[in-house]
Amino acid sequence: MHSSPLPADAARVLARHREHFGRGAEALCRAPGRVNLLGGHIDYSEGLVLPGAIDRALWGCAHRLEGAAGRVEVLAADLERHGSFALDDLAPPVPQRPVQRADWLDYFRGPATIYWRCAARRAADFGVAITVAGDLPIGIGVSSSAALSVAQLLLLDALDIAANEPTSRLEWARFAQRSENEYLGVQCGLMDPYACLHGSEGGVVLLDCRSETHHEVPFPSDLALLLVDTGVRRRLAGSGFNSRRDECVAAAQALRTLWPELRTLRDVPAEELERAMACVDPPLGQRIRHVVSECERVRRGARALAEGDLETFGAAMRASHASSRDDYEVSIPELDLLADAANEHPGCVGARVSGAGFGGAILAVVHAAQADRVGRCVARRFEQHFARTPRIEQVRIGPGASCQRLV
Structure with missing residues (x-):
């Protein structure tokens, strides 16, 4: 994925992971933010949108926790926060909760649950320690939450030695969307994770949110x-x-x-x-x-x-x-x-x-x-x-x- 030396944020997330967890990571992921040039609020009406991935990203790395099935330990390095949870005590989806949880760990609970329930389709048979950091701005409309969902899903898949056939990028986008819909209570459409996964350095993505297909539109380098x-x-x-x-x-x-x-x-x-x-x-x-x-x-x-x-x-x-x-x-x-x-x-x-x-x-x-x-x-x-x-x-x-x- 990368030539040596690693980008600064990749090296930083790997170093923080080793420092916090006492061992090196086994997988490394980059998940970019996105901008949407045109097509505001119409992805969930199955409309056409014109997003593109950007050169700012969230980096994540992880290693397996053997003998700790279903346990997830998290270090959000930029926020100086760490926490953990187990899949067997996860909160139910938002519509089933008496009061919606307002917890930063929900951004990790959702993708973990969706991975095991939808992608792996089996009970969790290993745990995972995850560190995330990067240069992706939060809260200014570049879909940092979708990038986080995508990063965690890809890391879990990379560590899952029992994974069956490869999952397509469209399926990963759907899983990330479900994570935000069901566990964060945001009824977003497919656009954000799709752009994160299908972005190209040379162009933006003209996405038809009904057919879930796209073609690339060149974006001028100047x-x-x-x-x-x-x-x-x-x-x-x-x-x-x-x-x-x-x-x-x-x-x-x-x-x-x-x-x-x-x-x-x-x-x-x-x-x-x-x-x-x-x-x-x-x-x-x-x-x-x-x-x-x-x-x-x-x-x-x-x-x-x-x-x-x-x-x-x-x-x-x-x-x-x-x-x-x-x-x-x-x-x-x-x-x-x-x-x-x-x-x-x-x-x-x-x-x-x-x-x-x-x-x-x-x-x-x-x-x-x-x-x-x-x-x-x-x-x-x-x-x-x-x-x-x-x-x-x-x-x-x-x-x-x-x-x-x-x-």
């Missing part, structure tokens, strides 16, 4: 990505994220009186949009309009990006933010100011809310030569209005997840 953080934190399970999904389900159910074969809002004909909106009460009409128009923006934007038409691509990003703000209502004033400031700068191709919204960051696609200028301009505008300095991370499109045995 463009960079800026993540500008509002500093407003949100936890998706406690935000409006799940209610937006519920609204889409309710709207689709109402529209089946018009179109009995309709599966999701993706299936609403664009030419029938006004008729569809008239059949439901607010805010469901706005949710329908966002999904239908966002699917079209993804098609148009991906085609423009492939053809090098950055003007059309940037316009699609700007319209996506406006729709996320006005029709899907997942933006906040801090995000709107950052997006407006970036979009007004000539060095910016386009900017929109990053990730699920409700806080976090914006994503700005910028000409790499002007990235610093765009960042300084946006930061000044934000400081003038909110009297604090936003954190800015510059990232690039990078390769997808990988894992290897070390011994």
Whole structure:
């Protein structure tokens, strides 16, 4: 997976693992974050999305614990936290809990349970010690939680000497999605783990969330990505994220009186949009309009990006933010100011809310030569209005997840 010497974060996670557990790791994994250029909140309506893996990642390493079947010991090195749990005393899935757990170890309990229940399909016959660390920003819409799920699943598989036939990357993405749905209470779609697993250094992923297939769209090497953080934190399970999904389900159910074969809002004909909106009460009409128009923006934007038409691509990003703000209502004033400031700068191709919204960051696609200028301009505008300095991370499109045995 790597040539010598190891990347600094890989060497660091291996060193911390040995220091904490007193022995070396047997497997090493890299799981990147992702950005979503277009297609906000439509993966769970089986829409089209345009994400890409980035060059920031979570690194994980692990070794087997013999004679400790079902025990998981965890070191989150960057958080300076450690803990452990056993598979036989795991919390049930979120819908079965009287009160939802708010515990950092849930981010490890979910993938471990999903691995043994769904991937291995047998009782746990070994334990595992896991260390994670990296340079992936948390809470700014680059799907650090999906990266963590993917890393843990791949590490468990690498250590499972009794594993049967190889698991496909699509199956790993589905397992990671189930982990977030069932054990973190976030009703996300397939996009985040899929992008983490299928990313490519040379392009972004045009993913059809219904067929669960994709093709790569080249991403120009002279463009960079800026993540500008509002500093407003949100936890998706406690935000409006799940209610937006519920609204889409309710709207689709109402529209089946018009179109009995309709599966999701993706299936609403664009030419029938006004008729569809008239059949439901607010805010469901706005949710329908966002999904239908966002699917079209993804098609148009991906085609423009492939053809090098950055003007059309940037316009699609700007319209996506406006729709996320006005029709899907997942933006906040801090995000709107950052997006407006970036979009007004000539060095910016386009900017929109990053990730699920409700806080976090914006994503700005910028000409790499002007990235610093765009960042300084946006930061000044934000400081003038909110009297604090936003954190800015510059990232690039990078390769997808990988894992290897070390011994």
